[in-house]
Amino acid sequence: MQSEGPTISDTHLRDIDVTLNGADHSMAVEPRLKLSDFLRDEVGLRSVRVGCEHGVCGACTVLVDGECIKSCLMYAVEADGASIETVEGLRQDDGSLHPIQESFYLEHALQCGFCTSGFIMAAKGLLESRPDPDRRAIREGLAGNICQCTGYQNIYRAVERVAADMEEP
């Protein structure tokens, strides 16, 4: 006999308040709802991609209170009170791309693009703590994200480019 999972009637919705890309959201969610599914399905932030749901691939990486988090490993209720940043919040006020997005474009650091949101958020987290990373720091900062298309060569170049651009006055 297989065990029975929880059913709808077993669950109790919980109210959470989160700041998403600067805007406040209040919502009632199931306690078992993953943060990744909350962001995608409840809020409609589809830049958050789900690639493995067990914390290896990094496609669902977002910043939670400034820290890189794999949103498939966190429940939405655990994010109550937190400020969350996703790719949707990166665009500049004038609509232009964020320097990290621009560098990924210029250096051809994406192909199918499924991992790209995660890499961009991981790169943002990295550059906020290490504005001028060497290759070793880039490697360590992005080792939690998998890209199956680019062979990573142009991802190095993109991060180096944005770091160099940020240095310029």
Next chain:
Amino acid sequence: MSVEPEPQPVPARDPDLSDLVDASIRRVEDHRILTGEAKYIADFGNDETLHAALLRSPHAHARIDTIDVSRGEDHPGCVLVLTGEDLAAEYDPMGCGITAFEEWPLAVDRVRFAGEPVALVVATDRYVAEDVVQRIDVSYDRLDAVVDVREARKDETVLHKDVGTNVAAAEVFEFGQVDDAFETADHVVERTYSWERATGLPLETAGVVAEYDSETDSFDIFSNMQLHTHPGRNTLPQVLGYDPSAVRLHCPEDIGGSFGTKITSLQRYCYLAAVASRKIGRPVKFIEDRVENLQGGDVHGSDREYEVRLAVDDDGSIRGLDMSFLDDFGAYPRFSIHSVIKPLAAVCGPYDIEHIRYGYEIVLTNKTCQTVYRGYGMPQHTFALEKIVDDAARELGIDQTAFRRRNYIEPDQMPFKIPSKNVYDSGDYPAALDRLIDVIDEKERREGGLLDPSTVAERRKEGKYRGTQPSVFLEPSTGGNDWPDRMRMEDPIESFSRDQVDEPPEHFRAEVHPDGTVTASLGTDSAGQGHQTLVTQLLSDELGIPIDDIEVDYLHSGQVPNEMGSAASRMTVMLSGAVAGLSQELTANLKRLAAVEMDCPVEVLEYERGAVINPADGARLTLGELATVDQEDDGTLTSLTHEYGFPGTDVDDFDDAYVNKLPIFATTAFSVNAPIVEVDVETGAVDILRYYTLHDAGTAVNPMMLEGQVHGATAHGIGLALLQEFQYNDIGQPVTTTLFDYLLPSIDNIPEMVLLQSETPSPFTVNGSKGAAEGGTIAAPAAVAISVNAALEPLDSDIDRIPISPKYLRARLRGSGSTE
């Protein structure tokens, strides 16, 4: 990595090519992806959509005694439960690659691999669907599982009783006088090699949203299936019992990678979602999760045991090659024999070998079934070939590089028909090898380089053995599509004639709008390769209009009657031909329209940069103006469909291959690879310090994207060489079911690549381009293997399998008594 970035040599430009070919145009796909707006399959669906989950078998081999769905159906969120019996009552089995076998999308009576779907649940959301799955009770009678390919071929446990054997197919091909060559050669070197199961894993899993429309009794199925318009691969209409026009397969503009793996896996999921949607009358969505993808997602690649012999004379010339292998296809031959016979397209690799025997056996075991994966049988073949060449050189005491050079096909032999009848189009293999060797000598063998002799000696004292073995590797690309029917032929091959060859064309459309913009439509799908950019670039070049004036979209299966599509590294060549052909037709039509408007003979008119001009009086009509004129009539002169025929059919040299139904690849790209490896003999770890590669795919249409393909394909090959391996225990339980066990290369595992490009145009294609998306994956495992061999030569040790995992290598080194 503290290394100075290598200067990337700029490829030579062919002066005859116009502005935008050979230009690194940046991609038109990127903006929507970078901003998160791209819509992948998981983003499809609406408020009406219901969600599916699968109950999968926990056993590798069992009879299904009973399935009790009642507790599942009692769940308030449950909408539908389907079992194999429900399907068998109304529909046909899925298409199977070898027709004697039958495979249902949900197991009927018997499960044959752990992870095989047994029931489908449709519910209000995916979480609830998984709750319902837990409430379905199946009772199984377990059977003995057969997991070893050599055991399986004894047929003591047979997977498919009605077929009666686990050997699904076997052939032996003989070219030349093989026995005579081996009897008379001065030396025969004999080895066995193995290649463990692995595959490419696109980060996006397979997914589908199926919508049945009861009013028209037809389906719209959105899925990330690769080759969604290929009538032979997309067998859904037949198995559902519908006309092809009533089962419209649509692809999202953005697909999160495929590498071949999404060709067949979607057959099961699209079938199930379509049936469920028809029963319920609402859209049904299924997104495979990663664990089911790894365990039973029908995506594993080749799994081979090779026996190889090489006949060599005293002067170092290779007389003959004799190669046979068993390939573990898993429980069902979902795909046919393509992957086992594709290597015939480059059976001798870059070497001039006259006498060749090539045999395969496809054997079924209680594992998930194989699919297509980048290189498609070629990485395994290339590994076995390069290894026997390497091992023969060592056994005979000849320098490995000199031995290779002695046997390479020379440039004056091109185009070169190999014994198995495919034709290599162009290339100077020895010169390419020399060029990369010179670069490595200059950069790495000098003082301070990675192969500085004093450093190499120093590292050896610490148990770290360095080495590299440069070699030439081939990539049969621009694959034909007639030969794979070999297995489905009713009449003997001898009766097949050249005029029966059926190669599907590339279906391409373009429409000019009154504002002067152009919408182009592709007959295939794209999973990250950048086909929209490629077509935009080619069309901009042909028509002389700005890139921003061009949009590229995708057609659904009902709009494309006959198409091969995006596989076998075809698209650069096929789209180049399709765009050139359509543009030629379009500009002729534009001149006809303009001649009427200008009241002048058509012959005096010229087309230039988006307009037709009469040089005599300077009269000028733009694309938009001519489209307006045309639309006042029936619009057919500025809205065109062009079908570009496969280029191999125009080359008589391929006829021998065609009439024998042997693999045809219209182009053969090549590369030289030389990873510099360091083996830690204590831990068994292989570290690639730097990966040197020279790549030649003919004329580069977009060198930036070509470089991206080489990087990506090489990274796949490195993952295959060192990390990736699906493992099963002796009762057929998969033990690599998460990405913690099945290891994908991260930025931490992939070394710096030093990529040189050269361009040897293909004489067989419209702009000299060759397909290039698989070469890195074909080459890298073999390149790493022979470089590890080179590193281990002082220990008189070598390797004989892929992947070269630390555990394997430690055992191997212990076995040779060279460490611990």
